[in-house]
Amino acid sequence: xxxxxxxxxxxxxxxxxxxxxxxxxxxxxxxxxxxxxxxxxxxxxxxxxxxxxxxxxxxxxxxxxxxxxxxxxxxxxxxxxxxxxxxxxxxxxxxxxxxxxxxxxxxxxxxxxxxxxxxxxxxxxxxxxxxxxxxxxxxxxxxxxxxxxxxxxxxxxxxxxxxxxxxxxxxxxxxxxxxxxxxxxxxxxxxxxxxxxxxxxxxxxxxxxxxxxxxxxxxxxxxxxxxxxxxxxxxxxxxxxxxxxxxxxxxxxxxxxxxxxxxxxxxxxxxxxxxxxxxxxxxxxxxxxxxxxxxxxxxxxxxxxxxxxxxxxxxxxxxxxxxxxxxxxxxxxxxxxxxxxxxxxxxxxxxxxxxxxxxxxxxxxxxxxxxxxxxxxxxxxxxxxxxxxxxxxxxxxxxxxxxxxxxxxxxxxxxxxxxxxxxxxxxxxxxxxxxxxxxxxxxxxxxxxxxxxxxxxxxxxxxxxxxxxxxxxxxxxxxxxxxxxxxxxxxxxxxxxxxxxxxxxxxxxxxxxxxxxxxxxxxxxxxxxxxxxxxxxxxxxxxxxxxxxxxxxxxxxxxxxxxx
Ligand code: DON
Numbered sequence: 001x002x003x004x005x006x007x008x009x010x011x012x013x014x015x016x017x018x019x020x021x022x023x024x025x026x027x028x029x030x031x032x033x034x035x036x037x038x039x040x041x042x043x044x045x046x047x048x049x050x051x052x053x054x055x056x057x058x059x060x061x062x063x064x065x066x067x068x069x070x071x072x073x074x075x076x077x078x079x080x081x082x083x084x085x086x087x088x089x090x091x092x093x094x095x096x097x098x099x100x101x102x103x104x105x106x107x108x109x110x111x112x113x114x115x116x117x118x119x120x121x122x123x124x125x126x127x128x129x130x131x132x133x134x135x136x137x138x139x140x141x142x143x144x145x146x147x148x149x150x151x152x153x154x155x156x157x158x159x160x161x162x163x164x165x166x167x168x169x170x171x172x173x174x175x176x177x178x179x180x181x182x183x184x185x186x187x188x189x190x191x192x193x194x195x196x197x198x199x200x201x202x203x204x205x206x207x208x209x210x211x212x213x214x215x216x217x218x219x220x221x222x223x224x225x226x227x228x229x230x231x232x233x234x235x236x237x238x239x240x241x242x243x244x245x246x247x248x249x250x251x252x253x254x255x256x257x258x259x260x261x262x263x264x265x266x267x268x269x270x271x272x273x274x275x276x277x278x279x280x281x282x283x284x285x286x287x288x289x290x291x292x293x294x295x296x297x298x299x300x301x302x303x304x305x306x307x308x309x310x311x312x313x314x315x316x317x318x319x320x321x322x323x324x325x326x327x328x329x330x331x332x333x334x335x336x337x338x339x340x341x342x343x344x345x346x347x348x349x350x351x352x353x354x355x356x357x358x359x360x361x362x363x364x365x366x367x368x369x370x371x372x373x374x375x376x377x378x379x380x381x382x383x384x385x386x387x388x389x390x391x392x393x394x395x396x397x398x399x400x401x402x403x404x405x406x407x408x409x410x411x412x413x414x415x416x417x418x419x420x421x422x423x424x425x426x427x428x429x430x431x432x433x434x435x436x437x438x439x440x441x442x443x444x445x446x447x448x449x450x451x452x453x454x455x456x457x458x459x460x461x462x463x464x465x466x467x468x469x470x471x472x473x474x475x476x477x478x479x480x481x482x483x484x485x486x487x488x489x490x491x492x493x494x495x496x497x498x499x500x501x502x503x504x505x506x507x508x509x510x511x512x513x514x515x516x517x518x519x520x521x522x523x524x525x526x527x528x529x530x531x532x533x534x535x536x537x538x539x540x541x542x543x544x545x546x547x548x549x550x551x552x553x554x555x556x557x558x559x560x561x562x563x564x
Contacts, residue, residue: 022511024300024480028489028551028561035549035563036060037539038377039075039465042166043067046157047379048562050149057381058086058146059154061389062139064377066158066214069135070207071166073194073409074175074396075375075465078213078225080411081134082391083273084142085260085449087458089384093271093451094145095260098138099442100131100413101253105244108437111419118423126186127243129399129412131443135391136217136225138255145257146385155218162211162407169558170201175396182400188240189404209407226250233406241401252440263338265291268482269453273390275332278324279448282471283478285316288343290479300484301495301513303520304352309479310499310506310526313472314361315346317429317501322363325434326442332434336366355525358504373397374447374465378541380458380549386541388449390463390470395426416443427467428503446470452478458543460488462552466536469507472498473536477552481542488542488552496535497528507531 029035036047046067047060055063061084068076081100087093109116111123123129143151168176176199183191193207216224224230231250238245261280263270265287272280289312298304324332336342346364349356374392392411393399399412418431425431427446435444448470449463460481464473473496480491495512499505505527506513512535513521518528539559540552551561 022493022495024486024490024494026489026493027487028553029563030544030548030550031563032548033382033564034380035541035551035561036064036377036379037541037551037553037559037561038064038068039375039537039539039554039557039559040068040072041558041560041562042071042161043076043377044560044562047377048564050154051381052564053149055149056146056383057379057385057387058142059149060379060381061377061387062143062147063154063157064379065135065139065389065391066155067161068375068377068391069408070158070162070210072375075373075392077391077393077398077409077411078135078217079133079403079408080391080393080398081131081413082138082389083277083445083447083449084138085271085273085388085451086146087271087386087451091453091456093260093262095258095273096138096142096255097258097276097442098134098141098255099276099445100134100411102414102417102437102439102441102443103132103244103246103249104439105246106414106437106439110437116420118419123415123417123419124395124412124426125182125400127238127241127399127401129414130243130245130401130410131413132245132249132253133411134253134255137222137253140222141255141257151221152218155214159211159214159218162207162214165204165206168199168201168203168205171558173199173201173203179397179400186400187402188237189402191402193407207407209405211407213406213408226253230406233403237401237403240404261334263288267455268459269456270450271453272448272450274327275324275334275444276326276442277445277447278320279446279471279474280450281324281334281337282316282320283448283450283475284338285319285343286312286471286475287478288340289347292344295479296483300480301517303517303524306497306513306517306521307352307524307526309476310497311350311356312347313499314356314358314501315364317499318361318363321430321501322432323366323434325444329438329441330434331368333366333368336368339367342366353524358501361501374467374470375537376449376463376465376539378461378463378539380461380541380543384458386451386458386461388451388461388463390447390449390465392447392465413443416445429468429500430502448474450474460540460542462538462540464536464538468500469498469535472496473538477538477540488540488550492538492540492552493555498535505529507535509535
């Protein structure tokens with residue numbers, strides 16, 4: 001039996017040889033002053049126009065968020081949430097948590113049947129899957145603290161697109177076609193604007209209800225979403241679909257400014273997201289481990305390099321499962337997890353010769369805390385302010401539920417909680433007490449919006465979508481630039497692989513591991529599973545030595561860089 005399984009994995013490994021080689025030396029768009037990289041060319045252009053008109057990076061971030069809610073509905077949103085990491089031109093860092101929260105009526109066992117088993121799909125699709133949205137409050141807070149242009153000027157471009165229509169890209173048409181059945185099954189009012197026998201590239205999409213909702217947000221700010229007719233529409237939708245979000249939940253929602261996670265690894269300073277995202281902590285742990293090995297000498301995705309990255313990831317994700325959750329509800333041992341001695345100790349049972357079995361890798365015991373389909377966009381403005389934002393509905397098109405009359409999708413972020421200890425969520429991630437469901441709690445995230453300094457100067461803005469693979473995507477892109485000297489675009493192009501402790505296999509894009517590495521890894525006892533459709537979608541901006549900016553736009557999506 002075991003031999004049979006090994007042969008299957010061997011065949012898959014061999015298949016990985018027949019893959020196309022990514023252009024890791026490709027250069028992206030280079031501009032001299034300012035840049036936006038996002039998942040959609042229209043959103044990037046809107047952001048770049050705001051920067052050209054003298055808006056700062058935060059103004060552009062707000063405009064891009066609302067534009068993506070229209071042109072990239074699978075992840076861009078007003079019915080979801082996200083995280084924003086900011087670095088002011090003088091180096092001051094800040095972070096905004098606009099993650100969704102569990103509704104007040106949520107409870108620990110809400111997705112379990114009478115036998116204590118997880119009810120399939122209940123946390124993933126339909127009304128019960130939605131957390132209380134954070135995006136609109138997040139954008140209002142971001143604008144109040146750092147914005148410079150009038151609020152309405154930042155929402156208006158999105159309204160224009162929703163009202164007048166925009167052309168579908170080929171990839172978006174394919175995605176909409178895939179969702180037709182779920183859009184009918186999970187909605188209490190037919191979302192006619194997205195229903196069609198067959199969507200084609202170039203078809204125009206017009207979103208009148210969404211334009212109306214965005215108009216209220218433009219005119220009333222926070223109250224345009226969390227109060228009045230939009231809040232009433234959300235509650236009515238919940239009542240029709242047996243969901244639990246109430247007008248009180250909406251009125252109570254607040255995004256939170258948090259101190260970003262920072263860490264120094266060699267001459268790099270990492271500024272990234274703090275819990276309730278696991279991204280920042282995991283990224284710093286991974287970079288700290290990787291720094292101890294001569295990866296440059298070993299070469300990009302060689303057997304030794306890939307083995308070290310996978311073994312580091314196995315241990316870091318075991319820690320994530322045990323120790324990470326919403327810091328407002330659970331004492332996350334942040335300092336303990338980031339302690340260099342602790343991180344190094346996690347690798348003491350590591351062998352360069354063979355793969356470790358995930359069943360014998362337990363989460364570590366860091367010192368306790370003494371004190372109490374996602375999308376990423378990166379922006380740098382002409383003053384050198386930088387914004388790194390990852391925002392999501394969770395799965396593609398979230399819960400698939402449109403708020404009747406409101407024209408926008410609700411997230412299915414509740415699936416990011418651990419429905420039951422050890423039961424995998426849609427990304428195969430497991431969790432324990434730290435990430436159990438509780439009323440008003442935020443669900444643990446992997447989102448990793450990050451800003452890097454090199455020798456105390458702004459160096460890179462980076463982040464990605466991809467559920468559990470976000471952390472390892474961001475990690476590999478940083479390594480590609482810092483260790484292997486790829487340009488920003490080449491670093492984003494390069495093939496990726498991923499390990500998350502459980503399940504115990506390496507997920508690998510076709511082409512990420514060449515024939516020699518695939519075979520070498522197999523001989524060490526690693527199991528490799530191919531991932532069609534790519535791992536993660538990233539958006540990065542690199543500050544070149546002469547001060548110009550290079551964009552890294554995701555070739556796996558429709559992403560585009562724009563700037564001047
Ligand atoms: O917060 C998280 O970790 C997830 N909800 C992110 C979802 C995501 O990246 C979707 N893309 N596959």
